[in-house]
Amino acid sequence: MAQTLLTRSIILAKFNVGDYDNAYLALSRDYGRLRLFAKSSRKPKAKLSAHLEPGTFVSTWFVPRFNRDNYLIVGAKTIFKPNFHKLSxxxxxxxxxxxxxxxxxxxxxxxxxxxxxxxxxxxxxxxxxxxxxxxxxxxxxxxxxxxxxxxxxxxxxxxxxxxxxxxxxxxxxxxxxxxxxxxxxxxxxxxxxxxxxxxxxxxxxxxxxxxxxxxxxxxxxxxxxxxxxxxxxxxxxxxxxx
Ligand SMILES: [Zn+2]
Structure with a gap:
């Protein structure tokens, strides 16, 4: 199994994929710009997506996906999320x-x-x-x-x-x-x-x-x-x- 990688990143963009999945673009501290993929992150009970709003500063654990040009997110933890509702x-x-x-x-x-x-x-x-x-x-x-x-x-x-x-x-x-x-x-x-x-x-x-x-x-x-x-x-x- 591929080694899990960890970095800090800022989420740049989020895209819907299919019915339940999300793709993300992130700028990371250790790997530069990354294409990330989160499986089932739009299902009602999914916890990942709250950590991955664009503009959020997040610790991300990810693994390369076989035959794909992106990485699968296996974990994410918010380091800092701006309070977007309170901003002008x-x-x-x-x-x-x-x-x-x-x-x-x-x-x-x-x-x-x-x-x-x-x-x-x-x-x-x-x-x-x-x-x-x-x-x-x-x-x-x-x-x-x-x-x-x-x-x-x-x-x-x-x-x-x-x-x-x-x-x-x-x-x-x-x-x-x-x-x-x-x-x-x-x-x-x-x-x-x-x-x-x-x-x-x-x-x-x-x-x-x-x-x-x-x-x-x-x-x-x-x-x-x-x-x-x-x-x-x-x-x-x-x-x-x-
Ligand atoms: Zn001149």
């Missing part, structure tokens, strides 16, 4: 979006232990910030944008907020800067039919990309600026994955 709709929406982004930008083929742990820690820290009591809508966007930029970097799509993608010149206060969606970078020349980005946006974007959440959480930033940086990050995501 904004918090819940931001958590869902973040789990979705993580699904999009992580891969099952990652095998380097340090990278695996870094990805897990990044998501864990991000979620912890979302759960701060009384967090403002603006801070939620700020943390989500910081996470997206860090995740893009993690996935090998590091954006460069300092140099023009066409002429390689360092952008300055005198340049008219925009995000070039065709070429996937900031630009000061070439065909510009995108909205102009102020330099302080790029400074904030760079700060969010390079600094840990503990430093991001100390920022006081105007909502309009946060929205602009969020738009740049989303444009870069669109360029990288669509």
């Amino acid at each position: 709709s904004n918090q819940n929406k931001t958590i869902s979006n973040t789990l979705f982004l993580t699904r999009k930008l992580t891969q099952e083929t990652e095998i380097e232990p340090n990278n695996i742990q870094a990805g897990f820690k990044l998501l864990k820290n991000c979620l912890a910030n979302y759960l701060k009591p009384g967090i403002s809508a603006n801070d939620l966007i700020l943390f989500q944008t910081a996470y997206l930029l860090k995740l893009l970097n993690y996935a090998g799509f590091k954006p460069d907020f300092k140099k023009c993608i066409h002429c390689q010149k360092k952008v300055s206060n005198n340049s008219k800067i925009y995000y070039d969606i065709i070429n996937g970078g900031i630009a000061c020349c070439g065909l510009a039919n995108s909205p102009i980005i102020p330099l302080n946006c790029l400074k904030l974007a760079n700060f969010l990309l390079l600094n840990p959440f503990s430093r991001v959480s100390k920022l006081k930033v105007h909502a309009l600026l946060v929205k602009k940086v969020s738009a740049i990050a989303k444009n870069h995501l669109r360029y990288c994955v669509e």
Whole structure:
């Protein structure tokens, strides 16, 4: 019989399979992204499913399934489950979006232990910030944008907020800067039919990309600026994955 494996993971998504079973996608601390399968977990007396809601931080015991590309869950124990009913709709929406982004930008083929742990820690820290009591809508966007930029970097799509993608010149206060969606970078020349980005946006974007959440959480930033940086990050995501 196959050896039982144990890891800590964050559930990213849940899918119904057949009448009673569930499949899950999880980001684990020791094995990276995992496809998991839970037999009969939707039967009324099943206890597993309560531990496996998306967004839950869980200890998972699992074994490889013969001739399948996923693992069978043989046990699960919640380490931390956010109280989703008590969170604001904004918090819940931001958590869902973040789990979705993580699904999009992580891969099952990652095998380097340090990278695996870094990805897990990044998501864990991000979620912890979302759960701060009384967090403002603006801070939620700020943390989500910081996470997206860090995740893009993690996935090998590091954006460069300092140099023009066409002429390689360092952008300055005198340049008219925009995000070039065709070429996937900031630009000061070439065909510009995108909205102009102020330099302080790029400074904030760079700060969010390079600094840990503990430093991001100390920022006081105007909502309009946060929205602009969020738009740049989303444009870069669109360029990288669509
Ligand atoms: Zn240029």
